[in-house]
Amino acid sequence: MARRDLYAALGVTRGSSADEIKKAYRSLARRYHPDRNDGNEEAAERFRDIAEAYETLSNPELRARYDRLGPLYRPDGRPPSPDEVSDWVSDTIGSVFRKRRPEQGEDLRYTLSIDLEAVATGGERTIEVRRQKVCTTCRGSGADPNGGEQTCTHCGGSGKVGGRRLLRNKCPHCSGTGKIVVRKCPTCAGAGRAEVVETLKVRIPKGVATGQKLKLRGKGNDPRSPGETGDLYVIISVNEHALFKRRGTDLYCVVPITYGQATLGADLTVPTIDGKTTIRVPPGTESGKVLRLAGRGLPTMKGGRSGDMHLELHVEIPQTVSPKQRQAIESLDKLLGNETHPLRSEFIENMGKR
Numbered sequence: 001m002a003r004r005d006l007y008a009a010l011g012v013t014r015g016s017s018a019d020e021i022k023k024a025y026r027s028l029a030r031r032y033h034p035d036r037n038d039g040n041e042e043a044a045e046r047f048r049d050i051a052e053a054y055e056t057l058s059n060p061e062l063r064a065r066y067d068r069l070g071p072l073y074r075p076d077g078r079p080p081s082p083d084e085v086s087d088w089v090s091d092t093i094g095s096v097f098r099k100r101r102p103e104q105g106e107d108l109r110y111t112l113s114i115d116l117e118a119v120a121t122g123g124e125r126t127i128e129v130r131r132q133k134v135c136t137t138c139r140g141s142g143a144d145p146n147g148g149e150q151t152c153t154h155c156g157g158s159g160k161v162g163g164r165r166l167l168r169n170k171c172p173h174c175s176g177t178g179k180i181v182v183r184k185c186p187t188c189a190g191a192g193r194a195e196v197v198e199t200l201k202v203r204i205p206k207g208v209a210t211g212q213k214l215k216l217r218g219k220g221n222d223p224r225s226p227g228e229t230g231d232l233y234v235i236i237s238v239n240e241h242a243l244f245k246r247r248g249t250d251l252y253c254v255v256p257i258t259y260g261q262a263t264l265g266a267d268l269t270v271p272t273i274d275g276k277t278t279i280r281v282p283p284g285t286e287s288g289k290v291l292r293l294a295g296r297g298l299p300t301m302k303g304g305r306s307g308d309m310h311l312e313l314h315v316e317i318p319q320t321v322s323p324k325q326r327q328a329i330e331s332l333d334k335l336l337g338n339e340t341h342p343l344r345s346e347f348i349e350n351m352g353k354r
Ligand SMILES: [Zn+2]
Pocket: 152, 153, 154, 155, 156, 157, 158, 159, 160, 171, 172, 173, 174, 175, 176, 177, 178, 179
């Protein structure tokens, strides 16, 4: 981690040329070289700093990145970790307080099943979610609030070990908190967090579809140490509907009708997503004919034009008939004769010509 000024380490400025940097490095490296400073710890450390600084400033690419990132620059090119950012921030503001690594609480998922009708209307649902929240007794420390916590003797409460600021590491005894738990919190048994069941309201947008995620910011788990609470993702699952199939914003419905209705025409009551309506089936309707009700499908999420309802008329052929019904149908067939079935008549005629 490079948090000091690399230019200052070599005694040059941001405007210095590559040549000037090289010259400065050579002269300093000679002066502080371990071979010429037998056992001198300070010189050795200085030499390391010089070498590190030169490694970055002699490489145009690394130098440009250092110029851009300043104290957050890392020689390996990785983005700075939250720990480094927070170290840098607190160093910058000169904080002497112990700091904890900012952490992110876990995100949570909740699958919410809704009916197709709710897709049409939108609305609100109440859900119950199990979340980890910071224990209110110990405020997350995990220690009994009555003297359950002591200052870490290893690091003196700073949470850091190691001599120079550059080389300091998180204290392994207190994990960088500066405190040691000597008696656990009676409420959370030292976990620092406790599970709560929370009732939350979820707003369902019109037009939502299965698989879509609704994000409830900050409704996930609290982190184990100070930081940001995770988010809750509510994943929508739209239930199968007994009557309607959905394709985008369009709805499809198969409407069975009788032979008599198809032949003579009829006024039919059909379902819509928000109730019922009456449609006119014209006389002589073939099975498979689709009637479209414009704008009676589902709304879009963006509030544009709604989809359509497609009603597919399906002439239902009886699968079993009583002897009396059989008689009636046979006599009806005779009565209708060939002239009421022009397609069948033509078919028979064409077959006869062969
Ligand atoms: Zn410690």
